[in-house]
Amino acid sequence: MTDMRSKTSVLYTAAGDGEQTLSGYCFARHRAGDAHIVALGVRPDRIRLGVGSALLSAALQNAKTTHRCGSASLLVSVNGGPAIALYERAGFTKGARKPSYFANGEDALEMTKGL
Numbered sequence: 507m508t509d510m511r512s513k514t515s516v517l518y519t520a521a522g523d524g525e526q527t528l529s530g531y532c533f534a535r536h537r538a539g540d541a542h543i544v545a546l547g548v549r550p551d552r553i554r555l556g557v558g559s560a561l562l563s564a565a566l567q568n569a570k571t572t573h574r575c576g577s578a579s580l581l582v583s584v585n586g587g588p589a590i591a592l593y594e595r596a597g598f599t600k601g602a603r604k605p606s607y608f609a610n611g612e613d614a615l616e617m618t619k620g621l
C-alpha cells in the first residue's frame with residue numbers, strides 16, 4: 507500500500523498483480539479528534555477480495571496512531587448495501603438518516619465508530 511499524506515487527507519493505493527496499479531482508495535479527513543471517511547472505492551475487477559476492508563482498516567489505524575483520533579464517522583447512501591455491510595463488519599453502527607443528502611436525491615445514513 508502506498509500512503510500519500512496531505513494536511514487533511516490520506517490516500518491509500520493497493521498494488522495488484524505485482525504492479526503499482528490502483529486497486530482502491532480511501533480518503534479520510536481528520537478534524538477535532540474525528541476521522542471522517544470521505545470516500546472509499548475499489549476497482550470493479552477487484553471487488554470482494556478484501557481490498558476495501560484493508561484500505562479502511564489502514565485509514566482508521568493511521569487516524570488513531572498518527573492523528574490521535576478517538577472516533578470515526580461517515581455518510582453512506584441508504585442504497586449502498588455492500589458499503590453498509592463492509593462498514594458494519596468493521597464495527598461502525600448506524601445513526602441518523604439524512605434525507606436527500608446526495609446530489610442524486612438519495613438519503614444518507616450516518617455511521618460512527620469509536621477508535
Ligand SMILES: CC(C)(COP(=O)(O)OP(=O)(O)OC[C@H]1O[C@@H](n2cnc3c(N)ncnc32)[C@H](O)[C@@H]1OP(=O)(O)O)[C@@H](O)C(=O)NCCC(=O)NCCS
Nearest residue numbers: 546547548553554555556557558559582588589591592595
Ligand atoms: C463497497 C466497496 C468499497 C467494498 O469493497 P470490497 O473490496 O469489495 O470489500 P471487501 O472485499 O473488503 O469486503 C469486506 C466485507 O464487506 C461486505 N461486503 C462487501 N461487498 C459486499 C456485497 N456486494 N454484498 C454483501 N456484503 C458485502 C462483506 O461482509 C465482506 O466480507 P466477505 O467478502 O468476507 O463476506 C466496493 O464494493 C465499492 O467500491 N463500491 C462502490 C463504491 C462505494 O459504494 N463506496 C462506498 C461509498 S461510502
